[in-house]
Amino acid sequence: MARPKEFDRDEVLEAAIRVFREHGYEGSSAEMLVRAMGIGRQSLYDTFGDKWQLYCAAVQRYVACEIEAHVTALRGAPRALDGIRAMIERVVAEAPQACLGVNSICEFGRSRPELSEIQDASARALHIAIAKRVREAQADGEVAAVLDTEAAAGFVAASFATIRIAARGGADARELHSLGHMAMRALR
Amino acid sequence: MARPKEFDRDEVLEAAIRVFREHGYEGSSAEMLVRAMGIGRQSLYDTFGDKWQLYCAAVQRYVACEIEAHVTALRGAPRALDGIRAMIERVVAEAPQACLGVNSICEFGRSRPELSEIQDASARALHIAIAKRVREAQADGEVAAVLDTEAAAGFVAASFATIRIAARGGADARELHSLGHMAMRALR
DNA sequence: CCATATATTGAACATTCGTTCCAAAATTGG
């Protein structure tokens, strides 16, 4: 062993996430990043490789945390529909903060396979968790049985982007709540 | 008078739109722009001022054209609900092409007042046109009368972003169509 | 046809970008 790092990898990654989610990849300079992360340039490059790898690591960590929060809310209520509602309400509550997942999709579309892979994996995981609860809610008679479960789950997941983009565009809390309510309506 | 310009302002602006919608503001270099627009650097700066003003002009033109297309579809059917459906179907059909409106909101949020003003004005105009047709559809008994008309209109407009982001993320035509269908469901 | 005015072209500008080099500092195992 030799000299240990003076910072915690996950902590500085969180700082990088805060920069990227607000300014995007191209809009975030190395200068902004090292300042926010509180480490030197060389430490950044030693630890993460380069700016692109740092970005991928940030997106990776962000979506992992985000999915965990989604799923926690989703499973937090005995009745499936209440779980779905709670998950959407959480998105509404957090919407004022820009979403790195949405931003990364907007900025790069499907032009970077490495990034798409991260996005796809998290989308799949979330979709499965939501679909399970939708199926439950259908069995409960709370969500229309005629609905295709997968389609409904996809719609719920897509609604997250709806709400977040609306917030990024300046929608207030009342409007965001209304969007969540309308999304729930589609499930009846 | 003196020597006239060799290009059409709107034509080269369309070319700039194609670059910006795909790569964003920060992701589009002056080099990429002049190449796509087919004019010299100096002509670009003489005509549009600088990169930021060119971007604003591009967004301005894009949203104006987009709203016109939305409203044309919206009013193209005798029954209000059919107009709403046609408008959503058009968004689904065009979704494979990135939307400059959505991208500009994602990239800048509300950090550039000049840009927000353009976005807000177009959002207001679209909202009013949709709300009118939603009210009609409510009178027809096609859209639930208990729904707040403004909330429903806001939801329809927000659904455009839903569909477009899903497409940017890689959703296929079937999934996009399903999202449009689910959005219509919320209005019943 | 000339004077004027604008457009075009391509080189050049300063600045910022992402990245790397290098010397000094700090920690651990022997």
Next chain:
DNA sequence: CCAATTTTGGAACGAATGTTCAATATATGG
């Protein structure tokens, strides 16, 4: 305490950025 190894901080790099300058070309009005 020494040797080995890694981290750190800051200067430095070439490349790319957005923008402008200067010279040439091309049109119009008198």
